[in-house]
Every structure is written in C-alpha cells, then in structure tokens.
Amino acid sequence: MAGSDPKDNPYLAHHYNGRKGAGPSTPSPSIKEPLSGFRPRKVTGEQVRKALNGDINPFTKQRHTPQYRKILEARKKLPVYAQMDEFLKIFSENQVIVVVGETGSGKTTQIPQFVVYSDLPHTKGKLVACTQPRRVAAMSVAKRVADEMDIQLGRHVGYSIRFEDMTEPGTTFLKYMTDGMLLREAMKDPSLERYSTIILDEAHERTVATDVLMGLLKGVAKRRSDLKIIVMSATLDALKFQNYFSLRSGVSTPLFKVPGRTYPVEVIYTQEPEPDYVEAAIRTVLMIHRAEEEGDVLVFLTGEKEIEDACRKIRLDAEDLINQDSESVGPLVCIPLYSSLPPQQQQRIFDAPPAARSTGGPRGRKVVVSTNIAETSLTIDRIVYVVDPGFSKQKGYIPRIRAESLLVSRISKASAQQRAGRAGRTRPGKCFRLYTEKDFMSEMEEQTCPEILASNLTITVLELVKLGIKDLVRFDYVDAPAPEALTRAIELLYYLGALDNGNLTALGATMAEFPIDPQLSKLLIVSPEFKCSNEMLTITAMMSVPNVWFRPYDQKQQADAAKALLTLPDGDHLTLLNVYNQYKRNIHDKNWTWTHFLSHRALQQAGNVRAQLQRTMERFNIDLLSLSDEKELYTNIRQTLVCGFFMQVAHKGEKGNYLTVKDNQIVVLHPSCGLKPQPKWVLFNEFVLTTGPFIRTVSEVKPEWLLEYAGGYFDISTFPKGETKRALQRIINKKASKSSARVDSGKDDRKAKKKKNKGMKTKVSNKKKV
C-alpha cells in the first residue's frame, strides 16, 4: 500500500524529511504516518476519525497529550461531530457550501478542522482561512482550535488581526482572521491565491467587509476552480446566501445544517402593546425577582442614559420590595453595561450574584441592564431570564445630506431570537418579550438591515475600485446599495482626486493603502505641503478611534471640567492633538488618563493606529514635518483640514444658525464641541442625526481657505442661491478689489502667492507618484 513508507506519499514527504533525527520525540519509522492514504479533498470520515484517535499528531509528529484526549472526548459530543462523514462528502463534491448552525453547534471550531483534514493545505503550500467579524472572536477561537489540535498557537494554527499577526509563514495552514483583514489582503491579491479554502463565518451579521468579500469571492470562484468557499451563518438567511451563490453559476449550492446545542427557552409575549417599554422592563425585572426561581436576569435597553436611569429605579424598587417582604425576597444587584463604560466597571457583569443575607434565606440575584453589546460581543454566564423590550439604537445613513443617524428602532426577528437565546446557555430559561406576538409576526423585519445599506460608502467604493471592480453599480452585491449612496461616494472621491473618469488615480491608489476614511488619508498625503504631517498623523489617528472622553453618569461636572483644561479654543481637531500629546507626555503616570476622564484603551489604540499610518507614510516617502512656531502650525493644520473636508463645511447665517454649504442643511454644534465663541465658518468631521442635527469634531476655518484649497468644490457658479453663496461672493469681490489695488500700486501680495504655490506643489507631488 502506498502509505507503508511515508516517503512514498507525496503529501507527507516534506514533513517526514523535516523530522529526521529531530530528537527523542521523533516517531520511529515503524509508527505509521497518521495521514497516509489521505487524498486531498477525497478524505472520508473514517480516515479522519482514525487520525484523530491516533497516538501521533499528524501535523507536529509529536505524541498527543492527555489534554488532547480529554478535549477530543468533549468534541465527540458536539452535534457537528456526528455529521463529519456527511460534511466531508459535500466538501469533496462542491466548490461552494453554505453551513447553517445555531450557537453551541460547534461549527466555528469544528468545520475548519474538518476542512483542514480533507483539504490538507500544508501539502500544497496553501492556507485555510476562517473569517470573524470581531477581533476577540478570531483570537479566542484560534486559541481554542490550537488546543483542540494539540498545537502551539501561532504555529500550524494562528490568527491574524490588525496590529497582531500570530502566524508563522510556511507553517500556519489554518488561520482565523477578521473579515476586514482578509479584505485588505484581497486588495493586494484579488484572487487570494494563498488560500485553498476560505470560510466566511458569522455571515448573517452582514458586516460591510463580509458583504464585499462575498461579492468578490463569487467572482474569484469562477476564475479559480481550485478555491473552495464555505459561508457559515447562524440563522435561516442561509437560504439567501445559497441562492446568491447558485444564481447564474448554473450549479446549485448545497446547504449543510448543524443542529444547535442550547437549552430550551420559553418565550412569553405581552397581551397588549406596552406604551412605555422602559417602565415595562423595570416592572418585569421586579416581577421576575419576586416570583421566579433562582437565576440572573439580562435586560436589553438602548443607551447609556436609559440604562443608568433604569438601574437606579430597579435598585430603589427592589429595596422597597425587600423592606415589604424580607422573608421571601432576596438581595438584588443591578449592573449597567454599555461600551463607553470604563473597563473595570464592565468587568462587574462577571461578578457572582449577591449571597443570601442569612443562611437559608432567599437567594440573591444579579440583573444586567445592557445595550446590544450583550447580544453578540459579550457573553454573560448563568443568565436564565431575558427581558426584551424589542428596541435598539441602529445606525443609518442618509446619502442625500451625507448624514449618519442613530435612532431607536424596532429590532428584527433574528435579533429577538438571538436575545432569547442568551437565556438558554446554562439551563432552560425564559424570555419576556415586551411586545405582542402579533407585533412580532407582522411588525418586525426578518433580518437586521445589512450594514452596507446603512453606511457611508466612500471607503468601500475606494476599496472596490482598488480591487479592480470597474462597474460599481452592476457589481454582484448580496444586497445592492441605493444608487444614490454609490454616486455620492463616487462624487466625493472625484472631488478628492482619487478618481478620474471612473479610474483610480495615483493619488487614489495611495489613499487606498491607508485603512482610514479617504478624507483622512488625503489629509496625510497633502500635510507635508503645510509642514504639519506629524500633527496630522496624530489628528487622523485620533479621529479613527472611538471617543476618548469618559463622562460618567454621576460625575458629569468633574468630567466636563477635566475636559475644559485640555480644550483649545481654535477647534476640536487641535484639542484632539493636545490630548494625545499630553497623554504621551504623561505616559508614565498611571493615573493620568483616569484623573482626566480619558479612556486609556482608546488613546493606546490611537497610538497603534498612528504607528501603522506612519509606516504607510514612510513607505510612500511622505515627509514627516512640523513647524516650530505654534501659531503658524495651528493655522496650517486647519488649512490642511480643508483639503480633505471641504464638503463638510457649515456657515453661520443671519439668523445665527449654521447651514451646511451647498446642501443647506440646518446643523447645530454638538454639545461636546469646545469652540467659543461660535465662528462664521466651521469645518466638521461628522454630521449625525440623533436627538438633533449635530455636527461633531468642529474647527474654525476662513472662507478664503475654502476658495484657495478647494476651488474645485467651491466654484461659486455651482452654488445654490442663498446666504452662503452671497457670503462667498463678498469674499471673492473683496479679494479682487484688494489685488487690483495692489497691482495698481505695483505691490505683490507675497503671502497669497506663497499659499498658492503650496496648492500647486501638492498637485505636482501627487502626479509624481504615477
């Protein structure tokens, strides 16, 4: 038989030779090669089971540890393990497979291992990739699978996320990674040649990156018959993916179903709609505490204020309840949970429930009141009761006015199902839905809106163009964005100079290398012309991370006072620069961030992003410059901002309110804005519709700069009639009369000329990069 001597097996020769005389753990030649007789993609379940039960690890050639055997026995109890033969058969016979499995099915850990045993990527110098929407998931699943395979993490099994590559080139053949990371790799190699199989996990979450990858991979599969694709999803939108990959390819995509392994959850609806869901949620928590047996409670609300208010009321009401009947009602702790909470406070959700006040007395209960963060990102143990009012804050995007929105909206059925599932992780549970069954059936959407339909697509469009997609409107999206969303993105890229006649310019190609919004990468590229690239690097990094300011519910005044100390009057962008510089100056003082109400995690992340962006700048020979004169430096920084954010400018009208230029939208400075007094012209980073039309991260600009550095957009003839146009016209007239007066007197406006040269230099240096 071919496998009697491992050297006869072409797939194992490399490994066998590599181990020759490698020490006491080297198997003697009499021990049979664990993978002998394995033919790639023709492997059977029987063969895999035999290898799994064998003494020798087929990948490391070491003896299996006792720990391995223990984990293997647990793996054998997973529902998916029993379906190994069926999976391997489908994998052998198809190029694309859709896998559906509820939580607890083991699909994320087991399917990639089945694939490895069948595909044998290490024998052809390829990898199997499995993508996750979140970094923590990629890391923790890779660790788990490395343990299951008896392999040191980072060797044959590894992970790759932004800022951390835990893989060994040439050795790693199973790689967990974030979906964004694979998308970045695709921009370098659009056929993803390194991979023999790509598994897109959690596809139902429909992140922009997963959606773009699905569209891309559908095309790659046609060119590369050797590439296998597996799309894994938790809910029944798997049918949608199945149709998507079958359509027009002429081959139907099989569906592989894996049963979940969670405990049953009883779902209880209200008889009548609840007019006030917060009040109803509080009432339900107390009803559970009074009447239901032991077990912790998870309540879903929509935001920080709502959660803090509800926690306070629950604590007060629980106290009343205990005072009335301390014999039968146990102690209760109520813990808020949302992302902007400092990490130490987030940790409280893992505390044990309070102990009974006396031995034999009524048991204590933990209540966690959380945003959607507990729906997917964080898992809390021992939750038995879920209270689901049916709402969450959801992001939207209005392309017409380029505004993001964040509004309380009804959740989808899929989301409600996910919330209910959180009650059944340790034992059978109950889910109290604070809406009627009729509303569930008729008022709620099946699926949460895919992110690609609710996002600003500027960076996505730039990525697609870089991936070689010529016709963005006819690209094969799973769900196509509104044409207006695409045209608005294309328009902005055109004004930024990234696109020309539908083609990527040299400038655009450079911009695409930066993992930040195109407006921001444009700033970095032009900043040397204004001698402030070191500072722009900091500011763009700070604008690319979450809000660095904490504003705890019960210390608002102290937080505001701390923030005022670091605020610069010229604008929020310069304040961001100041905060980062002060943070670096005080980096050895462990209490500094805490006493200034700043998020250490966010600032650290800004440092990481800054270093990454700096490496990219160096790669493209973009000079890192600073000016020693602070006043001039600050002015130049604000001028640089105009080069990227010229479309995000507002002008204060005669009535004292701000109007965005061209779109004429009424906007209000966000209360977090540090500008005083309110200037005539402002440039902003974000326009968000929440409780009002707010602009956030705002700096003062001079109208002359708009005409000078963004003349293409500020072409007066393209402006709608109105206050803003009249104001700009006045500036132009003033300038014209000034310069004609100067020409008459034979003087030269040296300053204006110098600035003009700057703009030209920018253009020339962009062209140099062709």
Place this chain on the structure above:
DNA sequence: GAGCACTGC
C-alpha cells in the same frame, strides 16, 4: 444640551 455595536497588512 449629549453616541448602539463592530472593524481595518
């Protein structure tokens, strides 16, 4: 008078 959750060689 105030922001759900993620992510990026």
